[in-house]
Amino acid sequence: MFKPRLAGDNSNMKYRFARCLLLLFLTLAAGLAGCKKITSNKSAISAGQVKELTSKKIIRNLPSECTIQEYSAEELFDKSKSGIAVVLTDSGVGSAFVVKHENNSTLLVTNAHVVQGNSVVTLKWSDDSKDQAAVVKIGDVQSLDNDLALLELSGNIGKVLKIKQGKVNTGADIVAIGAPRGLEFTITRGIVSAHRDNGRVIQIDAPINPGNSGGAILDKTGCVVGVATFIRRDSEGLAFAISSSQLQNFLVSDEGTMSDSPALANRTTYPSPNMIMEEKPKCWFQQDDGGDLEAANCFVGTRKNNNGHLVYDLTETVSGLKRTIALWEDEKAEVILKGQVYQGRWWTDSDGDVRVKVNGGVFAFVLPDSAEREKDLDRRTDVIFYERYPELKGKILGSSKGKLAQEWLSIRESLK
Incomplete structure (x- = not known):
């Protein structure tokens, strides 16, 4: 295999385009500021149509209305935690919650951007047990109020969290339960600050971080009033959740699409809790026929495949979609x-980056330099090592001559 030359420094050409991707692409009716989607300076090449797969999963007869009994934050956590799950994918962590038991199966809701690119994900429960769940329905990650997905697994597992039928009041106390920054089953408190986008989105001030995506926002009765979805990174206390009314519309609707194109699968353009745009974008995608290539948030790694050839793994940070x-x-x-x-x-x-034309579409990526390749090697070593020793995650291994440290180095050497 031929290894192309490494890209040079092209910061003046492209890096300014990442900034606007961190802002909302919608201007909400109540005055929430946003900005237009900005494309890169990479020239346009004609792209083909995106193949779409449609899911028809519908939930009928949702659990009955919540009670009027109010609980403390401590009580809410105790009563709700068995209905909360951590969503684990190859690219990151999100949250989900149980909405129904049906025909000896369990149905959960999360965000579309948490599971996009995956047909099966791992769920971790509060008792540390794990299950595999299928992605049976997925909304539109580009839509502010339809970034939702439905998961299904066998058996009646976890507690069903009831969904609020009416509109939650502005100023109402709420809690968010999720896995911010991978800190599983964390509860944070806040209030409903406002209703946005004609009630389809609620603004909250509870602390929300990457990993909260797809998690339940509960009122004091333990009723789900929203699904944690995105935040404004340039401000404090500005977090947003898809409202319970929109969630119910998604569950009873027979609409849901999944994208399946190697060149055009990236579609997320607004800042969700799982989206942290790097200062220097490393990949670009042609979003529309004849359009320019737009900066996207991704990670580019290198490895040798089973045949000993050098390959590049381009993974979109938000969706988790990986191209080898x-x-x-x-x-x-x-x-x-x-x-x-x-x-x-x-x-x-002309920027020194690699462009690939495939299936009618075009994408581009920056070749990782030697320092990034070393970081990627460390990252892949950690994944294997901590799968063997999960109890050691986050701990210092001690002397480089110790048995565990030597095992870590041995794994790293085998991956070169």
Whole structure:
């Protein structure tokens, strides 16, 4: 395999385009500020149509209305935690909650951007048990009020959290339960600050962080009033949740789409709790036919595949969608996405970045430098090591000559 030259410093050309992606793309009716989607300076190349798969999963006969009994934050956590789950994917952590037991199966809600790119995810419960859940319905991660997904697993597991039928009052006390920054089953408190987008979105001041995405927002009766979805990173106390009315619309609707194109699968353009745009974007996607390539939040890693060839793993930070890319000397490229192999071609553009044209669409990415490759190697070593020793996660291994440290180094060497 031919290894292309490393990209040079092109900060003046592209990095300014990441800033606007951190702001909301909608201007809400009540005056919430946003900004337009800004494209990069990379020239346009015609793109093909996105193949769409439609899910028809519908939930009928949702659990009855909540009671009027109010509880303290401590009581709310104790009564609700068995209905909360941590969502684990290859790319990160999110939250989910149980909405119904049906036909000996359990249905949970989370955000679409938490599970996008995955057909199966791992759920972790408050008793440390784990289950595999299928993604049976997914909304639109580009839509402010439809960034929702439905998960299903066998058996009646966890406590069903009831969904509020009416509108929650502005000023009402609420709690958020989730896994901020991977800190599982964390509860935070706040109030409903305002209703936005004609009641489809509620503004809250409870602390929300990456990992809270898809988690339940509960009122004092333990009723779900919203789904934690995104925050404003340039401000304090500005967090937003999809309202319970929108959640109910999603659950009873037969609409839901999933994107399946190696070039055009990226669609998230607003800042969710799981979206932290890097200062220097490392990938770009052509979003529309004939459009420019737009900066996206992603991680680019390198490794050797089973045949000993160097490949690049391009993983979108928000959706978790991963493309494995092989670049050959004759400018042919292979892109593996969701188990399918797509043939295309690659070249180095004027910025020194790699562009790949495949399946009618185009994307580009920055080749990792030596320092980034070393960090990627450390990261992959940690994944393997802490799967063996989960109880050691976050702890210092001690002397480099110790048995555990030597095992870590051995794993790292085997990955080179």
